[in-house]
Amino acid sequence: MPISLNMNNNKPIFSAFLFTAILNSLLFSSSLARVFTETTTVFDVSASSNRAQNALSITPPQFHSHHLSNSSLSLSLHSRLAIHKHNYKDYESLVRARLARDAARVQSLNRNLNLALAGDAVRPNSLTAPVVSGQSQGSGEYFARIAVGQPAQSFYLVPDTGSDITWLQCLPCSIGNTCYPQTDPIFNPTSSSSYRPLSCDSQQCQSLNRPGCQSGTCVYQVWYGDGSFTTGDFATETLTFGNSKSIPNLPIGCGHDNKGLFVGAAGLIGLGGGALSLSSQLKASSFSYCLVDRDSDSSSTLEFDSARPSDSITTPLLKNNRIDSYRYVQVTGMSVGGKALSISSTRFEIDGSGMGGIIVDSGTFITRLPTDVYESLREAFVQGARSLTAAGAISPFDTCYNLAGQSNVQVPTVAFELSKGNLLQLPARNYLIRMDTAGTYCLAFLKLTTSSLSIIGSFQQQGMRVSYDLVNSLVGFSSNKC
Incomplete structure (x- = not known):
């Protein structure tokens, strides 16, 4: 591109055309x-x-169907405040409870990362449950509604992008232990015709970080950095996504001994990047979620394979x-x-x-x-x-x-x-x-x-x-x- 020069005063002058081109280049340069x-x-x-004024008077949500393509799977997603009964005396107490759960969550993420970086040398060699923190405020700021088993029974589970195992509380709870309080009735695997315990030599069992075996049945355990844990049988089950189709034979933890910060939800949906996460097991090309304002009773969706x-x-x-x-x-x-x-x-x-x-x-x-x-x-x-x-x-x-x-x-x-x-x-x-x-x-x-x-x-x-x-x-x- 030619540059116009005024040689009389030895000061180069860019042509208007070049100046405009350079300006446009700057305006549209992504680096600038x-x-x-x-x-x-x-x-x-x-x-x-x-x-904030209306937060403590939120009522349970009405369920709405979300229209997606036939190839997509969708779960309704709600803020914790809209689902879990609360007894906060004021808004400040609500915020404090959220921040306490948050501190426990970050502690859990950091502990799990440190364990991964340190390797097996610091991992427990048995399925003995760790000491519980003693807190019972409940974890998870958002709950997804999913149906488990045949016939289908609906439960609130916490979507978790930081872990892989999908699990829920199951009857019977271990002797000497009680299941923590949850919004829905506790799942009874004997009432589902599609529940299948996994064998100890199954591929899904061997994919666990620390698989256990009891009477030929695979045993899982997930422990969290705040002292919370879940342990029980590793099985396959049918999961139903909202008004969408049912997917059989998905690996799921059936927790008979669960303690810690899960109060309100029946368990977790593992959305991490590992082989056992729900997105991996569904062979999903994508998943997405939208987290609504936590002080509202609005709902959204957790979706798989949507554009x-x-x-x-x-x-x-x-x-x-x-x-x-x-x-x-x-x-x-x-x-x-x-x-x-x-x-x-x-x-x-x-x-x-x-x-x-x-x-x-x-x-x-x-x-x-x-x-x-x-x-x-x-x-x-x-x-x-x-x-x-x-x-x-x-x-x-x-x-x-x-x-x-x-x-x-x-x-x-x-x-x-x-x-x-x-x-x-x-x-x-x-x-x-x-x-x-x-x-x-x-x-x-x-x-x-x-x-x-x-x-x-x-x-x-x-x-x-x-x-x-x-x-x-x-x-x-x-x-x-x-």
Whole structure:
């Protein structure tokens, strides 16, 4: 392309044509997209206040059918508050309970990762159950409705992208132990014509991390870092997905001894990356979920083999060779107020020992970030939110604001930088958390303390359809697709 020069004053002057071309190139360059990102966004304080005021009076949901293609499978997905009976005295108590469950969840993820990194040397050699933490608040912020057995019996299970085994409580409970309280009646395998215990030499049994054998029947155990555990018979059973077809012979744990933080749900749906997860056993090309606002009675879906929304912002789904279950994603940085944080583009990478990296987790509540990333984010946010009235820290958060009496406020934007310059900009409701009835809101990120594992939590995922393309190893995020 020719360049027009004015040789009289020895100062090169670009032609208007070239100048326009260069400007267009800059505007549409994905690597420079962050320059043109919005710097502020509106936080609807009134809407958040209304949800908080109504949260403790939410009634059980009405079930709705969701129309998908014939090749797709769908489960109804509800917030915990809409399903599990509660006795919180006020909204602050509700938030505190969520944060306590969150701390236990993160402890569990980190412990399981440490066990995987350390290898079999530190794993228990028997199926003796670990000591329980003693907490009984209940885990899982979202419940999916799925039918088990023939005839089909419906149960609430917690979708868990951080583990592989799908299990539910079963009768009889072990002698000297009781099953924890759940919303539905406990499953009785003798009442199902499709229940089949797996033999000890079956492929599914051998795929367990620590298979056990009792009277020729495969025994499973899953223990969690907070002291919770489940153990029982490993079997195959028919699962029915909403109004869709039934799938026979899926491996499922029938837990006769279950303790810890599962109160309310009948068990878990394993959606991790291992061979025994439900997505792997279904040979699904994809799965997706959308987490509705946890203070609402709205419902959404957990779907298998449905098309990813066309407006999804994608990034590669990564593998940590030291632990199959966790779903790592490629994140290259973060921005606040449209400006990239001064951190290395490799800050969220997995190193050669399996440390580091960032996962998307449906069970963790609040996003965890490396200390330097968090402190950089906090400093940038505080600078951009100088017009807000600061409030004292409310543990575990250190950056809080008094928004009482406000309807709408302008706050700095917060975004994750993904591969190829893609930006996942979060709505303000996904990073400002209401802490009490007085109108105190805090910046909803926490820094890592004893672990290198970063986590994108469910609070930051609310209102987005998170789609896992298992064929092309991509994860997509699409707003307002619940």
